[in-house]
Amino acid sequence: MRFPRSSGVLLHPTSLPGPHGSGDLGASAYHFVDWLAAGGQALWQMLPLGGIGAGNSPYMSSSAFAGNVLLVDLDELQRRGWLLPGEVTALEGGDAHRVDFATVIPWRMAHLARAAQRFAGAGSAADRAEYDAFCAAHADWLDDYALYMALAEAHPGRDWCDWPAPLAFREAAALDAARRVHAVRIAFWRFGQWCFFRQWAALRAYANERGVRIVGDMPIFIAHQSAEVWARPDLFELDAAGRPTVVAGVPPDLFAETGQRWGNPLYRWSAHAGEGYRWWIERVRRTFELVDIVRIDHFRGFAGYWEIPASEPTAMHGRWVPGPASALFRAITDALGELPVIAEDLGVITPDVEALRVEFGYPGMRILQFAWGESGGAEARFLPHHHVPDCVVYTGSHDNDTTLGWWAGAPEATRHHLREYLATDGRTPHWDLMRAACASVADLAVHPMQDVLGLGTEHRMNFPGTPTGNWSWRFTWDQVPGEAAARLRRMAQLYERLPAAEDGAPAAA
Template sequence: MRFPRASGVLLHPTSLPGPHGSGDFGPAAYHFIDWLVAAGQKLWQILPLGGIGPGNSPYMSSSAFAGNVLLIDLGELQQRGWLLPEELAPPTGATPQRLNFASVVPFRMDRLARAAQRFDARATPAERADFDAFRTGHADWLDDYALFMSLAEAHDWRDWCDWAAPLAAREPEALSAARLKHAQRIAFWTFCQWCFYRQWLALKAYANGRGIEVIGDAPIFIAYQSAEVWARRELFELDARGKPAAVAGVPPDAFSNTGQRWGNPLYRWKAHAKEGYAWWVQRIRRTFELVDLVRIDHFRGFAGYWEIPATEATAVKGRWLPGPGDALFKAIAKALGPLPIIAEDLGVITPDVVALRKKFAFPGMRILQFAFDGGSGNAYLPHNHDVDSVVYTGTHDNDTTIGWWASLTDAQRARVRDYLGTDGSEIHWDLIRAASASVADTVVHPMQDVLGLGGEHRMNLPGKGEGYWEWRFDWSQVRPEHAQRLAHLTRLFRRDGTPLQG
C-alpha cells in the first residue's frame, strides 16, 4: 500500500514530560501533538502500547491486547474525583529526563488502586454504563487478562507454569473459584484497562483532528508470562509442563556479536493455521482500533524465524525455521481488507522476506546510520531508496545520531561528510535533511535527533537487559528553531501535502 508523502517523529509516550515520574496521556501529550503540527509533521510514531516486561521493555508485555496502565493520566482521574489533589505529588526519585521505574511503578499503581476504589464508590450512572460497555465490548481478551493479572499478583509474579497445577492448567472449577476469590483485583485490572482505552482513544482523536496519524508498533512475539500464552497454550511451542523448549531471538548482527536472545515463546504455526489464523486476525484488528498505521516488528520472522534452545544463554546457537509466510497475511487481508502496515525488515534479510513484503505491498525500512558501510550499492543510502520505504535516521534500538557520529572512526566520518557534502558540525540535521529529501514516501525522525541529543539519551541498547527504556525529554530542551527547521524541511521536500506538479 502506497502511503502519502509525509514525515513524522518517533517518541514513545513514556518519554513525554510530566509531573508523575513518566510520560502519560496527560496535558504534555496534547501539547506534543500541537508541537508536531507546528513542526509541519503528519505522523506520530510510538512503541508498543502494551505493559512493560523484564528490563522495562514494551516488547515483553503481559498481554497482546491490554494497554500499559502506567500511561494513564492521573490528573484526569483526579478531575473525575477519584484521586485527591494531594495524592498527585511527584513520586520520590522522579527526574525530568529519566524514568525511574523503581519509584514510578509503585507510585502509579498505588494511585490507580485508590482511583479504582473511589470509582466503585462514587461513579456516576453514565460512567458505570461506559465501563460496562467497555467490559462487554472487550470480553474476548479482557476477562482472561484481568484474571491472569490477579493470579500473577497472588503468586508473587511467578511464571504461570509454577502456579497451583489446576490454575496453570485452567481447570474450569479452579478458574471459577479464582474469579470469586480475586473479584476485587479483577475489577481493578478491568478498571485500569477502561481508563487506558478511554484516555488513549481521546488523545488519538485529538491527534487525528489536528491532521496527525499515529503509527503503532506490533511486536511479532509476546511474553511467556502473558495472559494469551496462559489462556491459549496450544498456540505456542510449549512442553508438557507448559514451558518453552526453544525461544525467539535473532542471530549475531550489527547490534550484537552474540545475537539477541529475546526469550519469547515461539508460535505453533500449524495450530494457528488450523484455526485460520483467527488469533492473529483478532490481534491485528484490535491493534488498528488503537492506531492508524502499524509497524510490524521483526517482519522477517514471518518468512523464517531463529529458534534458540531454551538452555542457551545467548542467540549464537540456533537455527532458521520456516514461518507462516503468505498464508497468515492472506487470512488477515481476507478478514480485514488492505491495511497500512510497515514491515520492519531489518537484520538478516533473505529473498523470501523481500518477496513476502512486496507481495502484500508493505513498505520496508531504511536506516541512515546503516548507510555508510560498504560502497555506493548500500541499500540504505538515499540514492538507493524505493518509494515504498520508511526512512529513519535511527530507530529506538540505535544510538542517537550524535552518539553514532561520536562512535565512528575518522575514515568513516570522512565518508559520511563526502556523501552528505557537509562538515558534520550538525550531523543530526544533515541526516534529517537527507532522510527528508529521499524519494521514500515516509520519513520518521527520532525526537532525540530533532533535539540534537547525545548518546546518553538513547532509548534502548539491544542485548542489554537493564538500564534502558528510561529516556524522557523536557520542554526546556525544545526551542522554537526545532519546529521551524523541521517545518522548513517538510515544505522543501514536499512532505506537507503539496500535490506533485507536472
C-alpha cells in the first residue's frame, strides 16, 4: 500500500517526560502530539505497545495482545477518583533522562493496584458497564492473559512450564480453582488493560484529529514466558515439557560478531497453517485496533528465519529455515483486506524476502546511516539516489546509534563520502541526514527524536545483542530546541511532506 508523502518522528511513549519515572499516556503525550502537529509531522512512530519482558524489552512481551500497563496515566486515575489527592506525587530521585525500571515498575504497579481496589469497591455504574463491555469484547485473549499474569505472580521467578503440572498444562479443574483463588489479581490485570485501552483510544483519537497517524510496531516473535505460549503451546516449537527446542535470532552481522540469540520460541508453522492462520489474523486485527500503520518487525523471518538450537548459547550455529511466506499474508489479506503495513526488511535480505514484500505491496525501510563509505560496509540501496517512492527512510532506527554518536565514531572515509555527497561541511550531521531523508523520493521519512534533539551515543535506545542497559532513554522538554518544530515544518514544506490539509501553508516562524 502506498502512503501519502509525509514525515514523522520515532519516539516510544516511555521516553516522554513526566513526573512518574517514565513516560506514559498522560499530559506529555498530548503535548507531544501538539508539538508534532506544529512541526508539520504526520506520523508518530513507536516501539511495540505490549508489556515489557526480559531486559525490559518491548520485544519480549508477556502477551501478543495486551497493552503495557506501565503506560497508564496515573493522574487520569486520580481524576476518576480511584486514586486519592496526594497519593499521586512525583517519583522521588532518579534520573529524568533514564527509566529506572527497578524503581518505576513496583511504584507504578502499587498505584495501579490501589486504583483497581477502589474501582472494585466504588466504581460507578457507568464505569462498571464500560469495564464489563471491554472484558466481554476482549475475552478471547483477556481471560487467558489475566489468569496467566496472576499465576506468574503466584510463582515468581519460575517459567510457566515449571509451575505445578495441572496449571502448566491447563487442566480444567486446576484452572477453575486458580480462578477462584486468584480472583482479586485476575480482576486487577483486567482493570489494568481496560485503563490502558481506554486511555490509548483517547490519545490516538486526539492525534488523528490533529492529522497525526500512529505507526505501531508488531514483533514477529513473542516471549516464551507469555500468555499465548502457555495457552496455545501447540502453535510453538516446544518439547513435551513445554520448553523451546529451537529459538529465534539472527546470524552474525554488523551489530554482533556471534549473532543475536533472542531466545523467543519459534512458531510451529504447520499448526498455524492447519488452522488457516487464525491466530495470526486475530493478532493483526487486534494490532490495527490500536494503531493506524503497522511496522512488521523482522519481516525477513516470514520468508526464512534463523533457527537456533535452544541448547546453543549464541546464534552462531543456527540454520535458515523456510517461513510461511505468501500463505500467511494471503490468509491475512483475504480476512482483513489490504492493510497499511511497513516491512522491516533489514539484515540479510535475499530475493525471496524482496519478492514477498513486493507481492503484497509493503514498503520497505532505508537507513541512511548504512549508506555512506564508498568502500567497506556501505550498502548502495540505502543511498538516496537508489531510494524508491514505495519505502520509508530513516536516519537510523531504535537499533542504531544516534546520528551524532554514529558520526563521532565513523571512519574518515565515511565522513568524506557523506560530506561530498550532501555538499555539507558535516557540522550538523543529524540535520544533514534528516534533510536528506525529507528530500528522498521515499513516501515516508521518519526521524528518531534523539536526532531532532541533536543527542549523542549516551542517549541511544538499544544496543542489539546486549541483554541489559537498553530501552530506558528519556528526554525532557528543556532539551527541545525552540526552533526544532519550525525547522521540521520548513523541511516538510520544502519537500512536500506537510499533511494534505496544510499544503501551501506558510512555514512556522
